[in-house]
Amino acid sequence: MSEVAMDQPSGAVPGARRSSSSLHQPRLPRWAPAAIAAAALAVGVGIGAGAGLSSRIQWGLLAAVLYVAGTFALATRVEGVRQAKDRLATSLVWVCFLLAVVPLVSLIWETVSRGSSVLDGGFLSHSMGGVLTIQPGGGVYHAIIGTLEQVGIATAIAAPIGLLTAIYLVEYGRGRLAKAVTFFVDVMTGIPSIVAGLFVLSFWILMLDNGYSGFAGSMALAILMMPVVVRSTEEMLKLVPNELREASLALGVPKWRTILKVVLPTAIGGIATGVMLSVARIAGESAPIVLLVFGSQLINNNPFEGAQSSLPYYIYEQWAAGNDASYDRAWAAALVLIAFVMILNLVARGIARWKAPKAGR
């Protein structure tokens, strides 16, 4: 009996003798992965607490390793090597997914729990004018105005230029010029935000002798935004099937009208998403703002003259002030910024869904 069991690695499940001709193989029950995960978590916590490991992260990593190893070992024993490899890959994917989600969830949790204490109507509708940093109170209104204006102007500059560049590259660009444009767009993608800020500082403020203003910041943000818009729009335009262009041309529609009426409407959902994502990317930039907009405690509605604030700058400033009241304001402003970006993303998704080519009957 024992000799038979030795010959058959799957002999662990009674009665499930495997012969080479059988299509039936022993399988772990459906609840097995969940059970193994629960057991791994329990053992991980047990070992962590028993050995006195202070960090919860270590407990979690221990549980993750146990889960992957346990799944593989059990599956090898019951289901055979091929199935075990499949389970190994599945469990690794799950662990990586959780590892990716944990920081995200903890970031949102932390921001919401700390930021919501001072976030109210007054916070959103007041500036820091006349409020000492050590005092509670004050608000983020001037920073919201600054961010909206700076990002708005940057978008108004970068989105049309980026869009037209992408149309040139996909629809018209041939030969050297197109290659050169693509190359420079690639290079621009890699520009660090502080370098864009320094460029505008030396050109606009030092050479042309303009003062600090929201507009100066917008120009730096536009430089950062443009390559992202070009890239995403380019990809979306490339996705439009060539057959549609040919269908339109064959109807005797001129090329520019084909692009305007057929190509762009087909890709508009993706293009809008790309623009919104690039807006979200520049909304969180603080380096050019520090250099070019200077920062302010007061409401300045004019982006073309005088210092302004912005949300990322406000967060930095309040955090640097270093007391409880300013920490609260920094967290609340961070929450406002995350909400702003989140709303932009939702709007982009809404547009993409609304404008997506319809296939319904």
Add this chain to the structure above:
Amino acid sequence: MAKRIDVSGLTAYYGSHKAIEDISMTVEPRSVTAFIGPSGCGKSTFLRTLNRMHEVTPGGRVEGKVLLDDENLYGAGVDPVSVRRTVGMVFQRPNPFPTMSIYENVAAGIRLNGGRVRKAELDTIVEKSLKGANLWKEVKDRLNKPGAGLSGGQQQRLCIARAIAVEPQVLLMDEPCSALDPISTLAIEDLIGELKERFTIVIVTHNMQQAARVSDRTAFFNLAGVGQPGKLVEIDDTERIFSNPSVQATEDYISGRFG
């Protein structure tokens, strides 16, 4: 309405590659002419030179003359856009515009050309074109639904309706049935029979029975070898091509003894 096409000494290139060489033929008005031949022999390329769609492909260029009645399509000062309004085209794969409804798809040729047409007039044109494409009965209650929601055969008839809505003189069809089932194919073949009353029709097909069924004249294309340009072997009445062709290669191809 329909016009005669006279091609003489036409050679087309993709970059430096010569795709078809020295083709001359006459296509009679109000008739169906079928192009047959093995893959890669340049049938589609030749078809696309007839409405200047060949030059849309990067590197595509053409030498020779294509006379539409007496006007050379490749003459100096000829606008390819107006050529394409005169010579319509239906493609191999149905390609309705995905952002547009059935109605808008049919009206696309007129609307995209910026024509100021009154709504009632446009309604008439759309209905007439859809009736002309034998699609009206199937879609008249859902004209505002997306065109991409139709079945493959319906989509292809929608594309035909779209092509005939701009009232071309000539209709080019590049394997219009190759992506369709036999029933949809039959519907399109019947349609071709009706359309030839009004248009000059040129159809590329891989289906010899189809060529025999729908066409009045058939042209056989062949190429000497891989990388060689395609050439017109012969063009004659369809009956004669399929019963008693004058060139041996044609008979070999039609009877399946090819290669």
